[in-house]
Structures are given as C-alpha cells and as structure tokens.
Amino acid sequence: MRPSTIRLSLAVLLAGSTAAAAAAKPEDAIRYRQAAYTMIGWNFGPMGQMVKGKTPWNPGEFAQRADRVAALAPQLLEGFPEGSQSGAKTGAKAAIWTDMDDFKAKMDDFVRQSQALAEVARSGDEAKAKDQFGKTAQTCKGCHDKYRSKD
C-alpha cells in the first residue's frame, strides 16, 4: 500500500467521512460544512426566539425545525476531511484535526442531543422541549468554544 493510499484511508477513518468527501477539494468541504451550519442556524434561530418568548410558541414549527436540525447534525462531520484545515476562509481551528477523537465526541454529543430535542418536540411537551433546547445549545457552545475561531 502506497503512503498516499494509507493517508487517504486514515483520513476516511478519522473524519468518519465517505471516500467522496475525503476526495473533495478543501474549499468545497469548507463551503459544504459552512452551508450545513448555516442551515442549522436558520432553523435553530427561530426555535431560540420561541424558547426565549420573543415569538409565540408554535409547537408544529418548533418540531419541524427540530427534525431538520436532527437530520442535519450527522451531516456535519463529512465537512471536515483531512486536508480541509485551509483552502478558503474558515473559522475551524487546526485543533479539530489534531484532536479528531475529541471533536468527533463533541459532534456525537450534538447529534444525540438534537435527536432527543426532535423527539421531545414531537411529543408536544413545551417545558421539556425548552429544557432540551438548552441542552442542545450547550453542545453547540461546547464545540464552538474549543474549535471555532472567534476571528
């Protein structure tokens, strides 16, 4: 096995991504992951407004947006293949790739909490949904604090 093949295989294993993602150009992977975060934020924002009471509680919309976030969350990791540390403007810190196991664990936290949020939102229990929204937001913060550049 040639070194380049080994490197590619490791990248696939480390990032948990598909061969297609590992083969993507760094700038495309960066654009993709930023798109995924944009879509998550677009849905998370109005949920937060409801949780804070700034807009009326709308259980149907809240559940739909929670479903979308839960579906988008597992698609994030594919946007961080080895080699996509740079190539376009990115707020992703290099520590993501040196501490990939920890980064993946934090991603898993987000995936799990967002799935729990979608489930509780579907149940229609407003208090539990608001509580679980806070827990999910904490997993965003936990990862951003460590791995997202503030610049």
Next chain:
Amino acid sequence: MRPSTIRLSLAVLLAGSTAAAAAAKPEDAIRYRQAAYTMIGWNFGPMGQMVKGKTPWNPGEFAQRADRVAALAPQLLEGFPEGSQSGAKTGAKAAIWTDMDDFKAKMDDFVRQSQALAEVARSGDEAKAKDQFGKTAQTCKGCHDKYRSKD
C-alpha cells in the same frame, strides 16, 4: 388590516414560507437558500459520478445521499421570501417572485422526483436508480434554465 400586513400575509402565502422566514433579513434568506443548494450539490455530485461510472456504484452511499437530497429539497422554498430578490449576491432572477406559482410548481417537481429517487435508491435497483437520477436532474435544469442567472 394595514397594507404592510396584507403584503406580509401575501408573501407568506406566495412563498409557502413560515412567518419566521418571511421576517428574515433578505441577506439571511439568500445565504440560507444558497446553503441549501450547496448541501444538495454536495450530495448530488457524487451520485452523478456513480451514475456516469466515474466512481464505483455504491448502493448504500447512493441511497444515503438520495435521502438527504429528498429531505433538503422541501426546505428550499423557505429561502425565497418576498423581499429577498436582492440584499446580497444572488443568482436568483426577479422572475421567481413575479412568476411565483410557476416557480413553486417547478420546486414541487424537484421535491417529487427527489422523493422518488430516494425510494428507488432504497430498493437497490441500480438501473432504475440511475434512470430516476436523470429525471431528478432534469427538474434541477428546468428551474435553473428559467430562474437562475448565468452571470
């Protein structure tokens, strides 16, 4: 009812979007819809490579990506609220908002064809999946030809 309220209500009806989307800043809606297209393209690209035989046929990956596209497709329309004709760099033609009924019909075509693609991909029938991929791609083209600026 004040004229501004009527305008907002019409925008909600026309765009089929939620109140949250209609209330979004134009630049945020533009960023959101571009993100949705980026995610669709990220998944559609490797599927196209398989269909063309440029990468090996991988039924599991094809089905997963088809599922994602089918889930993303119905989220596009929310990114075209009234007022988001401009506000950031956009390839969306103004005709979208003057011909909203036709634009929505074309979006519906894409949603339906992408759902059919996800179903046939799940069945594992390679020939049918490739055929349905072509039909889905045609709905992309049908809308882009009319409503996306080439500049």
